[in-house]
Amino acid sequence: xxxxxxxxxxxxxxxxxxxxxxxxxxxxxxxxxxxxxxxxxxxxxxxxxxxxxxxxxxxxxxxxxxxxxxxxxxxxxxxxxxxxxxxxxxxxxxxxxxxxxxxxxxxxxxxxxxxxxxxxxxxxxxxxxxxxxxxxxxxxxxxxxxxxxxxxxxxxxxxxxxxxxxxxxxxxxxxxxxxxxxxxxxxx
Ligand code: AMP
Numbered sequence: 001x002x003x004x005x006x007x008x009x010x011x012x013x014x015x016x017x018x019x020x021x022x023x024x025x026x027x028x029x030x031x032x033x034x035x036x037x038x039x040x041x042x043x044x045x046x047x048x049x050x051x052x053x054x055x056x057x058x059x060x061x062x063x064x065x066x067x068x069x070x071x072x073x074x075x076x077x078x079x080x081x082x083x084x085x086x087x088x089x090x091x092x093x094x095x096x097x098x099x100x101x102x103x104x105x106x107x108x109x110x111x112x113x114x115x116x117x118x119x120x121x122x123x124x125x126x127x128x129x130x131x132x133x134x135x136x137x138x139x140x141x142x143x144x145x146x147x148x149x150x151x152x153x154x155x156x157x158x159x160x161x162x163x164x165x166x167x168x169x170x171x172x173x174x175x176x177x178x179x180x181x182x183x184x185x186x187x188x
Contacts, residue, residue, distance in 0.1 A: 002027065002081030003106055004187060005088070007158065008114035009150045010143070011121040011128070012172050013179060017114070018085040020180050025187060028076045031085040035068055036060060037134075057136055057145035059089055059153060066096040073100065081109070081187075089154045094161070111161040112186050114172030114179070121147060 004027070006014045018029040036054060039047030046068065053060045069087055076082055088094040101107050122143055129137030136142050161167050170182040 001077070001079065001106060002109045002187070003084070003101065004081065004109055005084045005111040005161070006114070006183075007111050008116060008172055009118065009121055009154075010146045011124040012114045012116045013176065014085045014114065016176060017180060017183055018083045020176075021083055021183065021187060024184070025081075026079070027081040027083050027187065028079040029083050029085055030069065030072050030076070030087070032060075032065055032069055032087040032089075033085075035072060039068075055135055055142070057142040057149060059149060062090055062092045062096065065089075066093060066100075069093075069097075070100050077104075088157055091156055091160055094157050108161070108164075108166055110186065111158070111167050112183060113158060113167055113169045114183075115169055116172040118147070120173075 006018050006021075008014050015029075015031060015034070018031065021027045022029045036047070036050040040051055040054070041047070046064065049064065050060045059065075065087070069084075073082065084097075088097050097108070122140065125137050125143045125146075126140060128134075129139075136146065158167060168186050170179065170186065172179055
């Protein structure tokens with residue numbers, strides 16, 4: 001089974017591209033953000049716990065996130081592959097993911113990093129906020145916090161996988177179709 005990590009800052013297009021990889025290649029998208037939003041929409045205990053972090057643009061604690069991710073991954077063991085979207089977002093999550101892979105005799109196939117011009121992200125997210133219905137896209141301060149959290153906590157994850165020789169980089173700046181072609185070349 002293929003296990004890809006789609007990596008990039010908020011607003012880099014991970015969700016959009018992961019959905020296309022799902023429809024064109026049968027890879028299952030596992031988005032921790034979507035999972036949290038689902039829990040939130042259903043007002044579950046997990047959703048209520050996650051909400052305060054999400055509303056502030058902060059990360060939900062690792063333990064909770066890893067547990068939710070592992071449960072979802074186990075539901076898709078018969079898929080040809082998965083795309084982790086928005087996970088791992090901390091070194092501790094990356095270590096927990098490696099541990100999970102080991103336990104299941106799986107391994108991370110590659111981390112695909114979508115490189116984007118950071119200056120454009122705030123604008124993209126504010127634009128998305130007009131229609132996404134996401135509270136964390138509608139507020140510029142929250143967006144700036146998310147980008148800061150990405151710099152501080154998430155970007156080290158890239159070096160973690162670079163040390164394992166698993167990083168592939170693509171240009172995430174072009175039109176959706178062009179970016180998808182670069183991505184498709186990485187997963188074929
Ligand atoms: P996203 O949809 O990936 O932008 O995630 C939206 C929000 O969900 C984030 O700002 C976090 O509050 C939370 N979240 C999503 N994925 C994770 C993760 N891997 N670790 C911690 N929090 C997460």
